[in-house]
């Protein structure tokens with residue numbers, strides 16, 4: 001069982017191979033509850049693969065991922081969502097022909113307690129869940145600043161609002177840990193500043209945040225700790241200040257030998 005000292009998520013000696021390619025090589029790190037952890041590294045370093053392993057898309061070749069003390073190995077994706085891990089995608093994956101509100105309601109469905117039977121017969125408990133779900137969804141849209149777009153089709157929202165909607169939908173699944181895959185991609189500098197504030201607000205609401213992001217200013221400005229991957233290996237872990245001055249990290253980003261960078 002987990003307690004206050006156990007990280008909410010523990011990645012333990014995680015190795016993941018695609019045929020002959022080792023995308024993750026013996027990677028270990030943890031995230032504490034309430035933390036914003038950045039996962040960074042050059043293109044192809046294994047960041048998205050790590051997200052995919054955490055969310056049950058890929059099964060580890062070896063090693064383990066533990067969430068609140070429980071192994072996720074062999075656990076199905078929908079069950080991992082139910083356990084409390086949500087994510088957004090590098091390429092936006094909304095339901096384009098549904099409204100913004102409906103997209104969030106779909107997210108909320110993941111946590112519904114009533115089954116198919118009560119849904120089919122619209123039993124009172126199911127109706128109450130629907131009403132609560134609607135209110136919660138509107139509140140999440142408001143939190144993300146897009147409530148005025150609630151009834152618009154997702155496809156008609158601006159790019160930035162679609163990204164914000166993705167985060168609202170992920171939050172609607174009632175997660176404890178929310179994994180954001182490059183949420184600032186395509187954002188202008190002003191939107192990035194707003195996103196930084198939003199990520200802090202998400203954490204202040206009680207979520208733990210795992211963030212993949214290429215924008216260094218954003219990562220350095222918003223995270224408590226950073227894990228750096230290069231060629232599937234963990235090469236550094238520390239506070240933003242420690243990571244900024246780490247010769248191995250500088251070398252990885254500049255593509256030079258570590259000795260030359262120090």
Ligand SMILES: Nc1ncnc2c1ncn2[C@@H]1O[C@H](COP(=O)(O)OP(=O)(O)OP(=O)(O)O)[C@@H](O)[C@H]1O
Pocket residue numbers: 018021022023041042043044045046047048049050
């Ligand atoms: N489904 C897959 N099949 C085969 N190889 C894959 C698959 N997914 C990822 N890879 C490979 O695994 C390595 C890590 O990829 P990954 O997408 O995790 O990197 P990343 O750090 O997220 O990169 P980026 O910043 O470019 O998104 C890359 O060499 C990639 O080509």
